[in-house]
Amino acid sequence: MNSPLKDLLRFFVASVLIMLAAAALNFTVDPLQIFRASRQFTAVYSPDSRLQNAGLIRSQTFDTLFMGTSLAIHFRQSDIDRILGVKSLKLSMTGSSSREQVFVLDAAMARKPRRVIWEVDDWVFHDTPDIDANTYLPADLYRGGPKGIASYLFSGEMARVSVWIAAQSIPAFKPILKSLTSETLLKFPISDVDDINTLQAGEDVGARYNAARAMAAYRYITDPARRKYLLDDTDYDMKVRVFERDAIGLIKSHPDVTFDIYLPPYSILQWLALRETSPETLTSVDEFSAYLCRRLMDFPNVRLFDFRAIKEVTHDLNNYSDVIHHSPDIDLKVLQWLAQGKYRVDRARPTEYLDQLKAQVEAYRLVSEGQDALTDDFGQGGASR
Amino acid sequence: MLFNSYPFIFVFLPAVLLGYFAANRLGPTAPVIWLALASLVFYSFSNWPFVALLLASIAFNYVIGWLLISRNLREGRRFAVLVAGVAGDLLTLGVFKYAGFVLSNIDTLFSTSFAVNILLPVGISFYTFTQIAFLVDAYRGKVAHYALPHYALFVTYFPHLIAGPILHHRDMIPQFESNDSKRPNPRLILYGLIIFGIGLFKKTGLADGIQPLVALAFHQASPSFDQAWIGALAYTFQLYFDFSGYSDMAIGISLMFGIFLPLNFNSPYKATSIIDFWRRWHMTLSQFLRDYLYIPLGGNRHGSLLRYTNLMITMLLGGLWHGAAWTFVIWGALHGLYLCINHAWINYGPPIPARLQRPAGVAAFLLTFLAVVVAWVFFRADSLASALSLLSRMADPGQIVFGRTEMVQGLLIAVYAAIAWFAPNTQEITGYDHKNRLVGENIGPWQVRPLLLYGGAAAFAFGVLGIQQHSEFIYFRF
Numbered sequence: 100m101n102s103p104l105k106d107l108l109r110f111f112v113a114s115v116l117i118m119l120a121a122a123a124l125n126f127t128v129d130p131l132q133i134f135r136a137s138r139q140f141t142a143v144y145s146p147d148s149r150l151q152n153a154g155l156i157r158s159q160t161f162d163t164l165f166m167g168t169s170l171a172i173h174f175r176q177s178d179i180d181r182i183l184g185v186k187s188l189k190l191s192m193t194g195s196s197s198r199e200q201v202f203v204l205d206a207a208m209a210r211k212p213r214r215v216i217w218e219v220d221d222w223v224f225h226d227t228p229d230i231d232a233n234t235y236l237p238a239d240l241y242r243g244g245p246k247g248i249a250s251y252l253f254s255g256e257m258a259r260v261s262v263w264i265a266a267q268s269i270p271a272f273k274p275i276l277k278s279l280t281s282e283t284l285l286k287f288p289i290s291d292v293d294d295i296n297t298l299q300a301g302e303d304v305g306a307r308y309n310a311a312r313a314m315a316a317y318r319y320i321t322d323p324a325r326r327k328y329l330l331d332d333t334d335y336d337m338k339v340r341v342f343e344r345d346a347i348g349l350i351k352s353h354p355d356v357t358f359d360i361y362l363p364p365y366s367i368l369q370w371l372a373l374r375e376t377s378p379e380t381l382t383s384v385d386e387f388s389a390y391l392c393r394r395l396m397d398f399p400n401v402r403l404f405d406f407r408a409i410k411e412v413t414h415d416l417n418n419y420s421d422v423i424h425h426s427p428d429i430d431l432k433v434l435q436w437l438a439q440g441k442y443r444v445d446r447a448r449p450t451e452y453l454d455q456l457k458a459q460v461e462a463y464r465l466v467s468e469g470q471d472a473l474t475d476d477f478g479q480g481g482a483s484r
Numbered sequence: 485m486l487f488n489s490y491p492f493i494f495v496f497l498p499a500v501l502l503g504y505f506a507a508n509r510l511g512p513t514a515p516v517i518w519l520a521l522a523s524l525v526f527y528s529f530s531n532w533p534f535v536a537l538l539l540a541s542i543a544f545n546y547v548i549g550w551l552l553i554s555r556n557l558r559e560g561r562r563f564a565v566l567v568a569g570v571a572g573d574l575l576t577l578g579v580f581k582y583a584g585f586v587l588s589n590i591d592t593l594f595s596t597s598f599a600v601n602i603l604l605p606v607g608i609s610f611y612t613f614t615q616i617a618f619l620v621d622a623y624r625g626k627v628a629h630y631a632l633p634h635y636a637l638f639v640t641y642f643p644h645l646i647a648g649p650i651l652h653h654r655d656m657i658p659q660f661e662s663n664d665s666k667r668p669n670p671r672l673i674l675y676g677l678i679i680f681g682i683g684l685f686k687k688t689g690l691a692d693g694i695q696p697l698v699a700l701a702f703h704q705a706s707p708s709f710d711q712a713w714i715g716a717l718a719y720t721f722q723l724y725f726d727f728s729g730y731s732d733m734a735i736g737i738s739l740m741f742g743i744f745l746p747l748n749f750n751s752p753y754k755a756t757s758i759i760d761f762w763r764r765w766h767m768t769l770s771q772f773l774r775d776y777l778y779i780p781l782g783g784n785r786h787g788s789l790l791r792y793t794n795l796m797i798t799m800l801l802g803g804l805w806h807g808a809a810w811t812f813v814i815w816g817a818l819h820g821l822y823l824c825i826n827h828a829w830i831n832y833g834p835p836i837p838a839r840l841q842r843p844a845g846v847a848a849f850l851l852t853f854l855a856v857v858v859a860w861v862f863f864r865a866d867s868l869a870s871a872l873s874l875l876s877r878m879a880d881p882g883q884i885v886f887g888r889t890e891m892v893q894g895l896l897i898a899v900y901a902a903i904a905w906f907a908p909n910t911q912e913i914t915g916y917d918h919k920n921r922l923v924g925e926n927i928g929p930w931q932v933r934p935l936l937l938y939g940g941a942a943a944f945a946f947g948v949l950g951i952q953q954h955s956e957f958i959y960f961r962f
Contacts, residue, residue, distance in 0.1 A: 103670035106937055110674060113941035114681075114948070121949050255689065255949030 167218025316421030585808030665742030681944025683732025688950030
């Protein structure tokens with residue numbers, strides 16, 4: 100063997116050893132808690148819920164799953180547990196499709212939860228690529244197969260997190276590392292599972308949720324240059340097909356699990372935007388809503404709650420950061436309504452709340468869309484009935 | 485298929501490498517045909533609908549080249565054939581890359597409601613330019629007749645096909661014809677792996693690592709002064725490590741096949757003038773624009789005014805080459821303006837006294853870097869309005885957040901800046917010398933073999949560990 104060949108061999112051996120060392124470190128520290136709950140090392144969590152959920156469903160103890168989109172992302176598990184008397188695991192994912200939600204819920208079903216609380220938006224039911232083509236959700240890691248485990252163990256990013264966690268176990272390094280811990284350098288900056296994707300302590304809720312912001316968002320989405328995006332939501336048949344495949348498929352395959360499904364309280368501006376810019380979309384959404392409400396009544400393990408017509412919430416624009424996202428105060432109200440069984444859809448009148456909403460949307464009038472009209476029932480919203 | 489993917493690194497590349505050397509037993513043309521076929525397979529993995537377009541482009545240009553080289557046409561006819569060839573290439577590029585842009589502008593001006601949505605074939609800008617250069621040189625009588633397999637490989641050669649470097653036929657085809665490159669050379673394979681490893685680490689470790697910070701400036705409605713600067717600088721370094729990482733990988737892969745690709749980067753952010761910058765950034769594009777656009781336009785041969793005009797035209801078209809959008813046109817125009825100012829300063833500026841040479845050099849370096857960052861804002865922004873909005877934020881120190889998060893982000897930017905400004909580049913580390921076909925020689929005493937070997941292995945290992953599910957190279961879209 101001549102020297103270049105020996106060097107080539109050394110190169111490969113050194114590369115493989117470094118990769119194996121990284122894998123061994125990841126296995127030992129296990130940042131996602133895939134193999135075991137953290138005991139020897141500090142538990143840390145990532146706000147990237149598509150990644151983090153893969154670990155949470157293995158490491159956490161729960162009897163209730165909490166799922167949804169960004170509208171259900173700020174809930175605290177401790178609030179859910181306290182108000183509903185359960186042991187919950189929040190799995191909400193910002194911008195998630197029904198395919199993603201059902202895939203994650205299905206993976207968590209292996210731990211035999213008794214109940215699923217599911218925040219449902221009509222727009223999550225749309226055609227999306229197969230879950231294995233989803234570059235943001237590590238499907239193989241959820242499945243726990245060799246490919247998923249290998250991608251976790253041989254991940255440089257995980258190795259960086261592992262080094263960070265391992266270094267924090269050395270008392271001398273802990274203060275400086277803690278002060279440097281941020282999402283910039285570390286994808287796992289959260290130290291308490293209850294804090295995952297909640298608003299940070301000290302955050303100015305009033306500055307984040309107010310009528311001015313809601314109205315600004317309304318003006319933004321109804322701008323003629325952007326209003327075409329509202330037209331993307333008119334394929335009723337596609338929504339029904341995806342809804343049947345994902346939501347109904349999951350509900351049918353788990354008859355022993357109670358599904359508390361709720362339709363969240365968007366601001367009235369969301370519906371107004373549809374009415375003013377794309378009435379055909381509004382009609383399609385209403386028709387799909389009606390289908391969803393009736394269809395879910397077919398299942399004894401489903402309790403459906405419709406919060407969309409609660410005027411004291413949806414018409415107070417100070418509850419919103421844009422046209423749909425409500426404040427943590429409304430999160431708590433949602434939990435209380437669920438606990439009290441309020442606004443539960445009656446099997447005999449499945450579209451009762453939907454009909455109320457339609458009447459509200461039809462009757463609602465903006466005072467003026469101009470800046471001068473920022474005076475109304477609620478102080479600064481630019482809109483009133 | 486991406487260079488930074490497991491299937492490429494652990495399946496495609498080893499299989500093509502083994503096949504290439506094995507095919508040599510069948511004769512000197514067999515490895516060339518094998519490599520051309522493998523390149524088409526590589527291209528078809530992500531662009532199969534456009535394989536036919538690529539093959540048609542090769543056939544078209546080969547026939548035009550044959551007419552220019554092998555047929556004894558009269559001068560007028562030769563010129564007509566050249567015009568037809570270049571026009572055909574530009575028409576194809578125009579249809580696929582610029583038709584949507586032109587029609588949308590016509591629509592904006594005249595409300596025509598015409599709109600087209602044509603998919604951009606990956607690599608079309610690169611393979612069109614290499615072939616235009618071939619046709620022009622064939623017309624100039626600087627090209628001998630090439631065999632079709634060698635020509636096809638020159639165009640399709642997978643290490644460069646998607647995002648360059650832009651190859652020159654006189655550089656490449658003699659290497660494809662050489663028998664030396666078709667025998668496995670462990671030394672070249674080793675250095676190829678080291679260079680590939682460095683490039684892979686640049687991409688997966690550095691460029692992908694800083695990518696989230698870019699959103700601070702470009703995906704946020706109203707960033708503060710510090711956030712806008714952090715985002716703009718993050719993009720400045722992301723683009724460099726992404727594209728130079730890709731170029732390193734291309735050079736490293738090619739070296740394993742015994743083929744030396746031209747350099748594309750030479751520490752561009754160390755430049756002390758814009759002229760210097762363009763000698764260091766995307767060097768093969770600069771050379772192409774100089775040889776096939778700036779000089780044919782007249783270059784600097786007809787006085788200052790025409791020189792500056794030619795510079796502006798060249799850089800405007802260089803901007804438009806990157807993409808069909810006004811942001812790229814403005815980016816090109818800015819660099820054209822910078823170059824004009826730079827040349828004017830050289831010609832008409834005051835001489836720098838000897839005692840001020842050093843501070844003047846530092847000032848020139850900082851000014852060059854600042855000018856480049858400002859231009860990148862247009863290059864990256866979705867629209868002119870958002871570019872101007874971001875620049876206005878960068879010019880408004882009244883709004884500063886600079887909390888703990890921004891401090892950590894600033895620290896990260898400083899680390900990237902230190903690497904870009906003070907670290908040796910890949911060719912300095914490995915002694916890669918494209919012109920003399922050398923590697924691993926003439927390197928400094930600090931690059932003792934074990935350090936280079938194990939450092940390269942570490943770069944390769946960390947590069948592989950850093951592979952994310954899907955992370956395209958920025959220059960794929962050009």
